Amino acid sequence: MIDIKQFAELQKKSKNSFANQRQLMKKVMAGKTVLCSTCQQPLFLITPKHSGPASSENSGICCKKGCTDIQLEFV
Numbered sequence: 001m002i003d004i005k006q007f008a009e010l011q012k013k014s015k016n017s018f019a020n021q022r023q024l025m026k027k028v029m030a031g032k033t034v035l036c037s038t039c040q041q042p043l044f045l046i047t048p049k050h051s052g053p054a055s056s057e058n059s060g061i062c063c064k065k066g067c068t069d070i071q072l073e074f075v
Contacts (some may be wrong), residue, residue: 036067038067044061059073059074
């Protein structure tokens with residue numbers, strides 16, 4: 001069972017993680033070079049236009065090795 005302090009800490013970590021991913025996405029989408037935290041390769045954006053007409057499931061931000069793979073939904 002989780003107590004109030006543990007839950008508050010979990011919420012704080014989740015909020016910080018979301019904010020960090022959001023900043024990373026903004027930088028990549030702005031064309032800035034951002035490196036994968038695991039393999040240090042540049043991250044790149046794949047839009048539905050680049051991933052093919054029938055597949056939007058491959059769109060998002062990733063590195064060549066696949067260590068970072070943030071799937072995005074484009075509408």
